[in-house]
Amino acid sequence: MSAPRIVSVRTVDHGVVELPEPAWCVKVHRDDVYRADIHHQGVEQSAVVDVPGTGPVRFLTAFLSQYPFAEHGHRNVAVAVEIDGEHYEFDPAGLGDLAATLTAHALYTLLPLRARLQSLSEEL
Incomplete structure (x- = not known):
């Protein structure tokens, strides 16, 4: 080394x-x-x-x-x-919290909005 x-x-x-x-x-x-x-x-x-x-x-x-x-x-x-x-x-704990927040946002906000947008698009 x-x-x-x-x-x-x-x-x-x-x-x-x-x-x-x-x-x-x-x-x-x-x-x-x-x-x-x-x-x-x-x-x-x-x-x-x-x-x-x-x-x-x-x-x-x-x-x-x-x-x-x-x-x-x-x-x-x-x-x-x-x-x-x-x-x-x-720091490591804060970065873990950030990753958890981003994951939760993707799972519980963005993906449900995607599903809603898809259903609205199909209604047209």
Whole structure:
């Protein structure tokens, strides 16, 4: 097993900061940021739906995320999910709750609406 890769980031408040780079991080680290804004980010993964007349639309983009020097929030690895144009970070329990909410919405809202729409279409 090899040692973790070390990256150097020039910060405006702490000079050059050297830190281990997680293997999952795909983001290029910018210089001249505040140390608290150093961000490790994994590969973005989105749900995609084909919208008639529009084509593929990406939504619920999710990725591994860590702010190792965060003053508030997640210093530990979390999953960031884009909802309404904002990114919200979830720990394992919160991500499980989100998945359960999405599943329940699909089962108890979207699928019944699909059935209702189908019956209305057949009445025409």
